[in-house]
Amino acid sequence: LALAAERKGKDDHPRTYGKEIDYGTAGFRSKAEHLDHILYRMGILAALRSRVKGATVGVMITASHNPVADNGVKLIDPQGEMLEMSWETIATDLANLNDNELSAALIHIIEKENIDLAKPASVFFGRDTRPSSEQLSNAALEGSRVFNADVKDFGIVTTPMLHYFVAAHNSNNEYGDPTVTGYFFKLTTAFRSFREEIISEKGPESGNYQPAIVADMANGVGGPIMKQMSELIKDLLTIEFFNTGEGELNHESGADYVKVRQTLPKRVRIKSKDRCVSFDGDADRIVYYYQDQSVKFRLLDGDRIASLVAGYLRSLLDIMGIELNIGVVQTAYANGASTKYITEVLQIPVACVYTGVKHLHHKAQEFDIGIYFEANGHGTVLFSKKAKVLAKAAREDKRLNGGKRGAARKMLTFIDMVNETTGDSISDLLIVETILHARGWSVEDWENSYADLPNRLLKVTVKDRNVIKVIDPECHISEPEGLQEDFDRLISMFTQGRAFVRPSGTEDVVRVYAEANTQSSADKLAVHIAKLVHQKAGGIGDAPTW
Numbered sequence: 242l243a244l245a246a247e248r249k250g251k252d253d254h255p256r257t258y259g260k261e262i263d264y265g266t267a268g269f270r271s272k273a274e275h276l277d278h279i280l281y282r283m284g285i286l287a288a289l290r291s292r293v294k295g296a297t298v299g300v301m302i303t304a305s306h307n308p309v310a311d312n313g314v315k316l317i318d319p320q321g322e323m324l325e326m327s328w329e330t331i332a333t334d335l336a337n338l339n340d341n342e343l344s345a346a347l348i349h350i351i352e353k354e355n356i357d358l359a360k361p362a363s364v365f366f367g368r369d370t371r372p373s374s375e376q377l378s379n380a381a382l383e384g385s386r387v388f389n390a391d392v393k394d395f396g397i398v399t400t401p402m403l404h405y406f407v408a409a410h411n412s413n414n415e416y417g418d419p420t421v422t423g424y425f426f427k428l429t430t431a432f433r434s435f436r437e438e439i440i441s442e443k444g445p446e447s448g449n450y451q452p453a454i455v456a457d458m459a460n461g462v463g464g465p466i467m468k469q470m471s472e473l474i475k476d477l478l479t480i481e482f483f484n485t486g487e488g489e490l491n492h493e494s495g496a497d498y499v500k501v502r503q504t505l506p507k508r509v510r511i512k513s514k515d516r517c518v519s520f521d522g523d524a525d526r527i528v529y530y531y532q533d534q535s536v537k538f539r540l541l542d543g544d545r546i547a548s549l550v551a552g553y554l555r556s557l558l559d560i561m562g563i564e565l566n567i568g569v570v571q572t573a574y575a576n577g578a579s580t581k582y583i584t585e586v587l588q589i590p591v592a593c594v595y596t597g598v599k600h601l602h603h604k605a606q607e608f609d610i611g612i613y614f615e616a617n618g619h620g621t622v623l624f625s626k627k628a629k630v631l632a633k634a635a636r637e638d639k640r641l642n643g644g645k646r647g648a649a650r651k652m653l654t655f656i657d658m659v660n661e662t663t664g665d666s667i668s669d670l671l672i673v674e675t676i677l678h679a680r681g682w683s684v685e686d687w688e689n690s691y692a693d694l695p696n697r698l699l700k701v702t703v704k705d706r707n708v709i710k711v712i713d714p715e716c717h718i719s720e721p722e723g724l725q726e727d728f729d730r731l732i733s734m735f736t737q738g739r740a741f742v743r744p745s746g747t748e749d750v751v752r753v754y755a756e757a758n759t760q761s762s763a764d765k766l767a768v769h770i771a772k773l774v775h776q777k778a779g780g781i782g783d784a785p786t787w
C-alpha cells in the first residue's frame with residue numbers, strides 16, 4: 242500500500258511547493274495552490290489514524306477565518322475532538338517529505354504505531370465553500386482510498402457539523418444521529434423545549450428579550466446551513482441574514498473582522514440596539530454586537546459568552562443544590578475585566594492556556610462543567626459523565642421540589658443544545674439566545690454585567706514569525722532576547738496596561754494584543770509594541786499604526 246501511495250502521489254499529487262508548512266494552531270493552512278500534496282497525504286494519515294483508534298476520524302477542508310485564496314485541513318479524532326497533539330508532528334513530517342520519501346515514511350509510521358492494515362478504516366470528509374475546497378477534498382479522499390479506508394463525504398458542511406458527525410457515529414448514535422437532519426434535530430429540539438419551558442413559567446413575554454437577531458454569515462458555509470436551520474425555529478426566533486454567500490468569503494465581514502476591527506461588518510443594515518451576530522468562514526466562531534443610541538459599536542465577544550454561560554449554569558447548579566466542579570478556560574487574549582468578573586463576581590475559577598481550541602478543550606475536560614471560549618468567539622461547554630448522571634438523577638428524584646427538578650431538566654436540555662465536540666457558531670447562538678430569553682435580558686442588559694477594558698489587536702508582518710518564542714500561556718517571550726524586558730518597561734507606563742505578542746499559527750503574521758484603562762492608551766500601547774516587534778523581529782514593510 243505504501244508503494245502504491247507513493248506512486249499515486251508522484252503521478253497525481255506531487256509536491257510542487259518547496260517551503261515547509263507546519264501543522265499550526267488548527268491544522269495546515271496556506272495558499273490553496275500549495276496544498277494538494279498535503280491534502281492527499283492527510284487523507285492517507287487519516288486512514289492510518291482510524292486504524293490506530295479503531296474508529297472513524299474526520300478530515301475537514303477549510304481555512305476558516307483566512308482569506309478566500311487560502312485553504313487548509315483540520316483533522317478530527319474519534320470523539321470529535323481535534324487531532325491528538327502527538328500526531329501533529331507525524332502530520333508535519335509527512336506533509337514536508339519529498340515525493341520519493343513517502344513510502345519509507347509510511348512504513349515507518351505503520352511499524353512505529355503498530356498499525357494492522359488488515360483492520361478496517363473509516364474517514365468522514367467535509368469541506369467549506371471555498372472554490373479550492375472541492376479539488377482539495379478529492380485529493381484527501383484519494384489518499385484515504387489508496388489506504389483502503391471506507392470514506393463518507395458530507396460535502397459542504399460547517400466544521401463543527403463534521404466534528405459532530407464523527408462523534409455521533411462513534412457513539413453508535415447515542416450522541417445523536419450522524420446526519421445533517423440529526424444535527425439540526427438535536428440542537429433545535431433542545432432549543433424549542435427549553436424555550437417552551439421558560440414560556441410556561443413566565444408567559445410569552447420575557448422581560449427585555451426580543452426574539453429577533455441580525456446575522457452576518459461572512460459569505461461562508463454558515464449562510465446556507467443557518468438558513469436551513471432557521472426554518473425549523475422561525476416561530477421562536479426571527480433571523481435577518483446578510484453576507485450569505487453573494488460576496489467574497491470573510492471579506493470585510495465575519496467574526497474575525499468584527500472582533501479585530503471592533504466595527505460593523507460591511508453590507509449589513511441594522512438599527513440601534515438590534516442584536517447582531519457574525520459567524521466566521523467555517524462557522525465555528527461567533528461574536529455578538531450592537532450599536533448603542535449614540536451609534537457607538539459595542540462588541541460582546543467570546544469572553545462575554547463565557548461569562549453569560551458560566552453565570553447561568555452556576556445559577557442552575559445553585560438551585561439544584563448539587564456540588565459540581567465548574568470552571569472557565571481562557572487564553573491571554575481574554576479581556577482582564579472578564580477574568581475579574583468570572584473569578585470575583587461569579588466566584589468561578591479561571592484557567593489560562595495557550596491559544597488554540599485544542600488547548601482549551603483539553604483543560605476544560607478537567608472540570609465537571611468546563612466552559613471554554615477564546616475571546617475571538619471560539620468555544621463550547623463540556624460536561625463530565627458525573628455532571629450528566631447527577632443532573633439525570635435530580636430530574637427523576639420525586640423527593641426533590643419542583644424548582645430543583647426543573648433546574649435539572651433545564652441543565653439536561655441545555656446539554657443537548659451544546660455541541661460538546663468543538664466551538665460551534667450555531668449551537669453557541671442557540672445557547673446565548675436561550676440564556677438571554679431565560680434571563681429576560683436585552684443585549685444591553687447582558688453587556689451591563691461588567692465593563693470591558695479597552696483593547697486593541699494588531700498584526701505585524703515579519704520575515705519569519707517563528708523568531709518570536711513564547712514561553713507561557715500569558716505569552717511572555719524568551720526570544721528575541723531582551724524584547725520582553727522592553728515590553729515590560731513600556732507596559733508599566735500605562736494604567737491597567739497589559740500587552741503581549743505571539744506568532745499566529747494560522748496566518749503569516751505576529752499578533753499584538755494590548756489593553757489599558759482608556760481606548761487611546763490601549764491603541765498607543767499596541768502601536769508601540771508593534772513597532773518594537775517590527776524593529777527587533779525582522780519587520781517587513783511599514784510598522785502597523787492605528
Ligand code: G16
Nearest residue numbers: 266267305306597598745746747748
Ligand atoms: C483557529 C483556531 C483558534 C485560534 C485561531 C487563531 O481558529 O481554531 O483556536 O484562536 O485559529 O489562531 P492564531 O492566532 O494562531 O492564528 P479558526 O476559526 O481560524 O479555525
